[in-house]
Amino acid sequence: MVNPVDRITAALESMGNGDLHYDEWIRIGHAIKAELGEAGLPVWLWWSSLSAKNDPRLSRKKWATFNPQRIGAGTIFWEAAR
Numbered sequence: 001m002v003n004p005v006d007r008i009t010a011a012l013e014s015m016g017n018g019d020l021h022y023d024e025w026i027r028i029g030h031a032i033k034a035e036l037g038e039a040g041l042p043v044w045l046w047w048s049s050l051s052a053k054n055d056p057r058l059s060r061k062k063w064a065t066f067n068p069q070r071i072g073a074g075t076i077f078w079e080a081a082r
Contacts, residue, residue, distance in 0.1 A: 004035060004036060004073070005036060005039065005040075005043060007073070008032060008035055008036060008040070008043055008073060008076060009043055009046075011073075011076045011077050011079075011080040012028070012032075012043065012047045012076060012080070014080045015076070015079050015080040016050060017047055017048065017050035017051045018050075018051065019051070019052075019053075020051065025048070025051070026062065026066075027071065027075065028047070028075070028076060028079070029044055029048075029062060029063060029066055030066050030068040030071045031068065031071045031072060031073060031074075031075040031076045032044050032047070032076070033063070033066040033068050034068035034071050034072045034073070035072055035073035035076070041060075041063055044059065044063055045059055045060070045063075
């Protein structure tokens, strides 16, 4: 059985993180945190680093504000499949 971190990481890798709009970037962050909790921080930082717009300090700061309510890993898998 594939663990959740590996599943999310694989989906994010296939999705990439090119030139996403800020709101989409945040949406994926919420989905990561909803699925992985605090264990998702390294995944979020790695995925954020794939963008030319990456600012590691901003990524960490935003992570601390995420409180996902109605989002989950399904969002990541749906985006990766597109």
